[in-house]
Amino acid sequence: LMTVLLLLALTACSGNSSEKTSKTNSAKGDKVSAKLGVISYITGPGAAYGEAITNGLKLAQKEINAKGDVKIDLVTEDSAGKQEQALSAAQKLMSDDDIVGIIGPTLSTEMNVVGKEADMNGIPIMGTSTTAEGIPQIGDYVFRNSLPEALAIPTALKKAVDKYDVKKVAILYGNDDVFTKSGFDTMKKAAEDMKLDILTIETFQKGQSDYNAQLTKIKGLKPDLILCSALYNEGAVIMDQARKAGLDVPFVGGNGFNSPQVIDIAGQAADGLIVATPWFADKPDQKVQDFVKKFEAEYGKKPDQFAAQAYDALYIYAEALKNAGEADRDALRDALAKIKNFPGILGNFSFDKDGDVVMEPTVLIIKDGKFQLFE
Ligand code: 1QQ
CATH class of the missing domain: 3.40.50.2300 (Response regulator)
Known part of the structure; x- marks a missing residue:
């Protein structure tokens, strides 16, 4: 009997607390304010991937928050490109009830373990650079906006x-x-x-x-x-x-x-x-060139594919949060799954039924020390 009572008390408590979170943040029609976790490869031999990704995210965050429909806080953890470190970063982020979604990790090797953990915990997670076969198929909460191999x-x-x-x-x-x-x-x-x-x-x-x-x-x-x-x-x-x-x-x-x-x-x-x-910084497209200009002004260099994909990913999250109308993990998952033809800098973006992406790639070749169109 004690155990049953204890269980009942615990269920009541956790039910209450999650209701509280969504109430403070929502009341449909109000501006949604949400905290997202980021797991990125910031130190170690592949740190340039993480630098590009976090730069893309920060620029998008600044613009989204300035616009004001949605307010996003980012909590960033370094994975150093390691499976174990990515997993403990994810556990730390997921234990914060206010964090309603995760961006990253950078490598498919990391996502292979982190995606399973996020899915089990019922928190949406979106890779912006994970391109191996089978990533979005890990589960309903796992998405990516990166072009698969x-x-x-x-x-x-x-x-x-x-x-x-x-x-x-x-x-x-x-x-x-x-x-x-x-x-x-x-x-x-x-x-x-x-x-x-x-x-x-x-x-x-x-x-x-x-x-x-x-x-x-x-x-x-x-x-x-x-x-x-x-x-x-x-x-x-x-x-x-x-x-x-x-x-x-x-x-x-x-x-x-x-x-x-x-x-x-x-x-x-x-x-x-x-x-x-899916990314070519010299593409003669207004949206692409506006982004390149803003990125260069902020960081003093051109954005690469990883920066561009991360930038679009935060806008996709912002759109989903707006559509969900509340900062809630399940509502956010459902809203992400419904994203269709979202106009990003990488083109009109939709998830397929698995949370994977369909995109037209551009083929580039390095010539004279520069990425150029390969025609
Ligand atoms: C993956 C990748 C890497 C190139 C990300 C940096 O595509 O691990 O899936």
Whole structure:
């Protein structure tokens, strides 16, 4: 009997407290005020991803709060690109009842564990850069607004194959990361679908510094193109060592390469890298150019894909909060799922039935140390 009474008391208490939260924040028609948690890769070898993402979020937050329909507070935690750290960051954020949604984490490797935890706890979570297969399918509370590898890689490969009359390819990928592995699966399937001859499949690990064994083997097989699934840090070093080893063929990479860091690290050696992305800062589109100007004024550099996706993600959250009419986790989840044709800087945005995204990617190539349209 004691246990039953205790349980009843606890249920009554928790029921009351959540009612209180939504009442203070809502009363339909009133301006919605909400706290969102952010988990980002802010320190460590991939910190430029997190810097771009948090810059995009901060700029969007400033604009949204100035406009005044919705007020958003952001509570940011660093994951350092590590699964464990991302998970404890998520637990910390979720334990705050006032936090009604999460943005991030940066890597699919992190989202693979964090997404499950968020879904179990009934808090909406949206990746702005997680591109591996299966992320939104983790559960009803898991969303992303980033272009999946499954769309990006085949588009980039097809263009490269047509342009350079590619017949033989080599594949090189990181086998200890969810995103780089998923990118590899997509590359292999795309190459097979296009009836390309896969000469060899080579692997590497995070933080590796010497890729000469793999590159020497690849060079000996004379591929027309290299498919490489890597984050920017490893990817840039691979390109540098490939060029030094006399491997001058084009590279096709996934989302990990869509960072100006590749050019900063590899310099000239980055020329010939082909990627697909929903973002191109030189696009002659008013909305895109307005954002680029505001971002440059704020941070002194052009926004990359990761900044642009994060910026759109906060606007999508703001729209969902407005539509939900209250700062409540379940209402926010339902409102997110209903987002249709939301006009962002990456185009008109909708989630599909899984909380995944359908987008038209643009194919870019690095030429003369700059991302340019690949036509
Ligand atoms: C993923 C990615 C990375 C490139 C994010 C920075 O796409 O982990 O899914």
